[in-house]
Amino acid sequence: MNMKYFLNTLSEQFSERPLPIFASESEIVAWNDERRTLFHQAIGIDTYLAAERTPLNVRVTGTIDCGTHTIEKLYYESLPQLYVAGNLYIPKGLTERAPGILYVCGHSQSQKVQYQEHARRFAQLGFVTLIVDTVQYGEVYGEHHGTYARGWFQWVSKGYTPTATEVWNAIRGLDLLSARQDVDATRLGVTGHSGGGSISWWTMCADERVKAIATSSGTGHEASHIRERTLDGHCDCNFPNNPYGWSLTEQYALAAPRPVLILAPDRDYVFQIDSVRQVYDKLYTMYDSAGVGDRMRLLDYRSNHAYTPESRQNVFSWFLCHLAGKSVRPDEIEDFDGVQLEEKQLLAYEGRPPAADRSLTVQDWFIPVAAMEAIDSREGFQTNKTQLIQKLKQDGFRHFPVAMNRAKAEIMQHIWGKVEQGWRLKFTYESEENWKLWGEIRGNHPDMTLPADVQQIRPLAIHLRSTGDEKGEQAFDLMKSATPRWLKARLDPRGTGDTAWGQEQNWHIRRASALLGRTVASMRVWDTLRGIEAQRNLPGVDSKRIVLAGAGEMAVVALYAALLDGGIEAVVLQDAPGTLDAADDGKPNMLFKEVINALRYADLPQTAASLWPTKLVFVGEKDDSYIRTQRSYEALGGVCIHVSKASEIDFDALCT
Template identity: 25%
Template sequence: MNRLLLLTLFGFLSVVSPIANAAEDLTVLPALEGAAAESGLVYQALQKRAHEAFAKRKETYENIKTPADCEAYQKRLKDFFRTQIGGFPERTPLNPRVIGKLKGDGFRVENVIYESWPGHHVTANLYLPTTPPPYPGVLVPCGHSHNGKASAAYQRACILLAKNGMAALCYDPIGQGERYQVLSEQPNEFFQGGSRYRPPHPRVQYYCTAEHTLFSVSSIPLGSNAARYRIWDGMRSIDYLVSRPEIDAKRIGCTGNSGGGTLTSYIMALDDRVQAAAPVCYSTMYRYLIDFNGPQDGEQNIFGQLAYGMDIADYTLMRAPKPTLICAGTLDSTFKIDGTWELFREAKRFYTRMGYAERVDIIEADAPHGFTIKLREGSARWMNRWLLNKENPIFEVEDQPVFTDEELQCSQSGQILLDAGERSLFAVNDELNQGLAEERAALWNSTDLSVAREKVREVSGILPLDSLPRPEIEEAGKISREDYQIQKLIITPDHGVPLPALLFLPETRKGALVLYLHGGGKHLEADAGAGIERLVKQGDVVLAVDVRCIGETSRLNNRRIGWSHGLLGPNYHECALAYLLGESMVKLRAEDVLVAARFLSDYQSEKKSQPVVLTAIGETSVSALHAAALEPGLFSKVNLSQMIASWGDVVKTPETQNQLINTVHGALKVYDLPNLIQLAGAEKVRVTQPASVTAKLASQE
């Protein structure tokens, strides 16, 4: 039906009289309204898939009945969780050092440094009681505070624990406090002058959520993300705690707020040493994030977790029946309280099935998001109950004094990365990739290309062309120009997102079929006298398409871009939600490319399908290359412009621009972009104007 439609259109358009270019409107899709205008069509389609995944998980949860069922569920999810973050490395020496000591009223503090990776240090403060040891040890991962462990709320939580007979270790996460991984060459004024976030050091450039996600961008091609490194920091911090002679290694707790609640949830699920846990202002069901604020920053999204059936509640279920307190704020606008209660009910039923209903509980403060005083007191009482076997009430001193950032400083310079010999985690990733590069070279030197192609297909998840249904086609208008016509088309593949397209039809066809994909949108190079017209004037039929999150399908006015300083592009939420569903934007777009190319290839019913010239510019180029590599017979030539040269550059570069959209989880375990050129056919691939991974989008300049 598509062939007949286009043949009819071709004949009809050849007799339509030209209209003035000044009146041209190259927009194809109707204006969006309501929820679609807010979230965008691509996000809505992914959101629908997420809801289907939620329903499937709920069905699985309801079928868990016995303690044996619970244990099997826990093992399956723990194994999945470890695999998806890339597993953990071998433990190496901590090489701990005590840098300084402070004295408080009823407690003392040691500023300490230890290595979570060789040459990569953690800066931390150990709060100790003044009573005789041994003490339980409580790990306190930080939330998204700019100054990390020095944040007043986290200091007060640690002081409260120490004054009640428990040691507390609070450490800087990567990208916070003294552990920023992206520093400017010169003192940076970006955050000064009354800005909302004041950096802990003049060389700091970005807020911590941006840094966390930049590090995920570096890690995803290696098959991990920032969560792996954040969890490992926590586990190594427990290693340090239990190495101290004052600490009872059998009485370990963990509590943290917001991003620290995320890490508390992760650590308590995966590290069996955590006997008592109290995640604060994080526990909600994923549906409430997806439907309201969208996915959070890099470490808070685990590859494929929604598709597999792992929700935020499962971090509590995985550790049952160990004691867990859910701490929440009624007015939390990020982690919705309704979702928190839904999570708690799931946990309570799960613990009951295991025979220990009393070991999970909830407290709710009439407060906004944050480690507010009632939640600090509640978590301290929970640790007091389960680690000291005491039930005495615990109250915090009003306006408890805290130390300055400088007093709690562990590094020489205020940023550990500036100290001699320190290695960034980007350097760690680069080293990991160098090892994988040797393995890739051996694979590609010894493997038949057809076998290699299937390995690429398996890692990327891109479906074979024969598995992609033919799209629906809808006419949306016409434009006439001298010697050719433009047909506006809406191409709707089976995923349901309409792809706007412009079909350029010359009066006399004597050239090639060209699929034209511009990262800035199909309208670029579509004006009279521009690049597409030059092709059409020589007799080429050109189909210019906006694949998902390009042009009319891009959420250009994403209101939450600010937290990432534009480093992640306008479609972060779409990329993150696809990632949670076990897919990449590269995969989604490559399948759009294949559907559009096949449509163009066989549009004339009286002729045999013929190969298409594929031209991709900028943001579309990586997906286009994947399409050409996996279905080389569909394309006669492949012209790629403004494409990055290698994911290796993404891995080792701290400050990438809009590269999340180009990543494929775990790709570097099997292939890099030059390998795809080999699969597509080096003789027909032309790459021009290679792009830097630090190049800004045109809209950012």
């Protein structure tokens, strides 16, 4: 199986999954009430929603009188020192509370300046409108491009995408609007273009106060993003963290049954029109089944990735209908009046951003990384270990197939050498549907022929093949010190050996995998678990005396596989990375080590400590972070050793 083909096929399966059919609006509400909490957890705002909201500390730095409305230049703190710059457009002559609009900007360098005409026209139509900068651009330049351009794949292990920050900033923007005496907090809408179109979706999905959205150039499905590789042109903020393997359409459905207007240019290069129409058809069918089909609408129009006068007029008409209770046709609404204020007039910070602005480092702290707690006794250890495994299975390895036949090694080739060379047996095994992987097992005991002929069961050392191990011999080098009584095996997880892909696909494959709720490392963990199961079932293998080894990125795979398997006698980690919380520059030597959400619960040293009572051997470079692992093992009375080279490993001592 080719990985790109696999991801294409999987993305098509995601995109084709139908949505449920409901008999009433109340059934949709009940369905989404159950799912929304999971969505909050997935994107990482659940702890902030559960806690008491911190003060917004709104600071108005200037006011502009525009005749029909005023503009307040302001900024607020969505969390302490997480500053959000914006402009608040307030209609003049309000005699009652007005509906509120939050405009979330797309990826324009000047953001609220670029999109000012939208806020201006909303204010002229009677909406109190807050337009806010994102972390990426505007008056300060933070980061949206972690996995897109920076090689910050540790974001995946944290369960972080900028969706989390932008949705949280938007929620606090809604708090700001709701607290105003001139705003009706029961009539709030959100809109934006491009990245702002995506954040419009995700804000509505996260916050039930949003009564209507108009999302421009922010809708699509996985098959388009992965098969046509539009994903390669997408900023990270377009996609929430997805540990549960939901399709994008299933996530969009969290907006139901509230009014949604989808704006889709037919020449959009990153949100292709066919995918938008397919998403709309599924959503409309669900809405219509519950009798609220009039609340879901698609406007596709001739344009590239941009607004047109027609699309803007439809946005204004949509919100007048669903928030202001006014039936006004789009063509009855005048488009922009052409008034544009200069950038310096609209700057909230006026060139002096607040000191210690945490928006510049939000990716480092928004999702807390689990601290390593000292393990000084066995009391409570097993409970903590069990909880860690459960959390990892739920939030990091949820994609593991739930119903598969017992793994079986299918013998493909017997290779005989001289007596001192012993024999080699090549086999395949099924990891998951359409994935047949290779392995090899060797024996060199003078009395041994093949496993089927062996009367005495023998211990087995398994090494995971690494990327770039062209002939597969590097895997066996680590096991040279094993005595002749040992069986030695190599497993080829996907992406190695015959299933390797070219380096030019690395970046796309990593991002596409995460979009589908998995990673290369987590898929390799499953491959390893299946390979271990297949070899346990071979005659002559002592299923209770198995050593699992991996080097570099495969050390991470071996570590997680041993933890989840629970029956490994010893784990050998050669040149193991010391943390998941480190960037990858994306060069040929990149390490596929990320696991979705893993850092929320434990980094590699904590996970390694949780292997006890499995024996643990470090070979070669040992990161200083594993000193804590060593201390935990000492406190628990376990075996944790470090050797400088593979020849120093005493395999017989590991499996007495």
